[in-house]
Amino acid sequence: MNDSITQHLIRQLHRSPWRLAAVVTGGGSEALSRLLSVPGASETVLEALIPYSSASLEDFLHYKPAHYCSRATAQAMAMRAFFRARDLEKRNSKHELDDTHLIGVGCSASLRSLRPKKGQHRVHIAVQTAQVSSLASLVLTKDSRDREREENVVAALLLNRIADVTGISDRIPMDLLPGERVDESSASAWPTWSELILGKRKVACAIKTEQDASLDSFSGVLFPGAFNPLHEGHQRMAELAEKITGHPVDFEISIENVDKPPLDFFDIQKRASQFAPAQRCWLTRAPTFLEKTKIFPEATFVVGADTIVRIAEPRYYNDSIEQRDAALEELRQQNCRFVVFPRVVKEHFLSLEDLTLPPMLAERCEAVSSSEFRMDISSTELRSGA
Structure with a gap:
């Protein structure tokens, strides 16, 4: 690495308003x-973590990744780090929160x-801001460098990605060898998506042409x-x-989930693009149904038996x-109801009548029979190619 260029870049970063949390493994x-060796790091670095063991990384992510070294894992790390940076900055008495x-x-x-x-x-490096999700991947020529030279390549790539998003x-x-190429990509947010990430709105429409849609139009x-x-x-x-409810069905995707990593702008763009213009899809930060009902009171929810x-x-x-x-x-007080479709639950295809639910939940449910709906297809199987 060129020390003079590296230090000049880092000094510019330390003088900028940008503040970061970084997680590397x-x-x-x-x-x-x-970053820490150049004076002024306290103005930039909120936190730097190295969850080197698999158990430590799982604790940080709140889930076990399918692959520990992957683009998806780097994306999940960056999103967790972004929310961590926001939490730390919010608690930092020296600065007003600058999302x-x-x-x-x-x-x-x-x-x-x-x-x-x-x-x-x-190496896979993800950088997340309120406006952009950025990714860079590089396959190094095996056994052509010692560990120090490989670390220098990774450091240059990481610092360059930070420079890219900060302007x-x-x-x-x-120090790339013949045949080595950095694969770079980025996804930019629409203003309403940024506001949702920052908690400045409860809901946003996923469809570009519906960015000004209000909850008054909820079906x-x-x-x-x-x-x-x-x-x-x-x-x-x-x-x-x-047909059952007599109303059009709106879709909803929570960018935060109880069992999964937060979605970044790559994920949001990819999933939003699947819906036809006539299909309303809302984005929220409401991973539980209790949180969803506070945004969509008196909603009728379409769910599978596995979800109920x-x-x-x-x-x-x-x-x-x-x-x-x-x-x-x-x-119950929010007057929400559930239309429950048969689904595979613990390897058995079950309808609502096959389930034992608490009475106060069961009374809010309307069953769709297996004679009306029988599809064993799942998104997980489609992703795995099954």
């Missing part, structure tokens, strides 16, 4: 060292170590889901729910039946 610690100049950085790498690696030496023009020359029937991907089973459920079972499970309420029942009572 498997490689990338050299970038953190460079628009916060950065979350995630670096997931697999580099040279004492024992030869079976797979490629590679700093300097770039650190990269009254809501189909929540990840829709990763949207498939014919979802579409058939929406068609039947419209989860709503009744105490583990989502700190393993407390009392807390669960209090939440179900609030759902």
Whole structure:
């Protein structure tokens, strides 16, 4: 790495209004060292974490990733880091909260170590702001550098990505070998998406042409889901729910989820693009149905049997039946209802009548029979190619 260019870039960053939280694993610690070694780091770095063991990374992410070194893992790390930066800055008494100049950085790498690696030496770096999601991936020529040189390449790539999103023009020359190429991409948010990420609005419309849509246009029937991907089973459920309720079905995607990482702008763009212009899709930060009802009171929710079972499970309420029942009572007071479709639950295709639910939840449900709907297709199977 060129020390003079690196230090000049970092000095510019330290003088800027940008503040960051960075999380690196498997490689990338050299970038953190460079950031901290240049005077003024306290004006930029809110937090720098190295969850090196798999258990530590899982604790940080709040879930176990399918692959520890991957683009998806780096994206999830960057989103967690961004929300962490926002929380830390909010609590920082020296500064007023400036949401628009916060950065979350995630670096997931697999580099040279004492024992030869079976797979490629590679790095994935994600940078998240309120306006942009940025990704860079690089496969290093195996066994062509020692660990120090690989760390220098990763540090240059990471610092250059930060410079890119912050508008700093300097770039650190990269020690790339013939055939090596950085794969870079970015996704920009629409203003309403940024406001949603920052908590300045409760809901935003996923469709570009519907950015000014208000909740006054909500149909009254809501189909929540990840829709990763949207498939014919979802579409058939929406068609039947419209016939049952007599109202069009609106879709909803929460960018935060109880069991999954937060969505970044790549994810949001990809999922929003699946819906036809006539299909209203709302974005929220409401991972639970209790939070959804506060945005969509008196909604009729379109759900599968697997989802209605989860709503009744105490583990989502700190393993407390009392807390669960209090939440179900609030759902009842909000006058929400559920149209429940048959789905696979623990390897069995079950309808509402096959389930044992708390009475105050069961009385809010209307069953769709297996004779009306029978599709075993799932988004998970489609993603895995099953």
